[in-house]
Amino acid sequence: MKNSEYVQNELDDNELTDWDYVKISGLGILPAMAVPHFDATGTNDVARSSHAEQVLVDEQDGMPAIGIDENAAFVVEGDRAMV
Numbered sequence: 001m002k003n004s005e006y007v008q009n010e011l012d013d014n015e016l017t018d019w020d021y022v023k024i025s026g027l028g029i030l031p032a033m034a035v036p037h038f039d040a041t042g043t044n045d046v047a048r049s050s051h052a053e054q055v056l057v058d059e060q061d062g063m064p065a066i067g068i069d070e071n072a073a074f075v076v077e078g079d080r081a082m083v
Helices: 013-017 048-059
Strands: 033-036 065-068 075-077 080-082
Touching: 033 048, 048 065
Parallel strands: 033 065
Antiparallel strands: 075 080
16 A cells, blocks of 8 residues: 555645745755755645745845756765756
């Protein structure tokens, strides 16, 4: 069985659609905001890419963003990075 078959969703339909993305601190490995599933849209019907762009405009802290598409990985090895 897949893991998702064991996960019970405790959110109602309204809670699944009425929410916002948040910016949180990560591991601090890179001085950038990581945006996983960059090419996806959340259950709130907001594209992650659109929200990331808005956060960059609102924050204006000079921090770059790294958009990582669905089913992709961002790998850092030493001083090299790759998708």
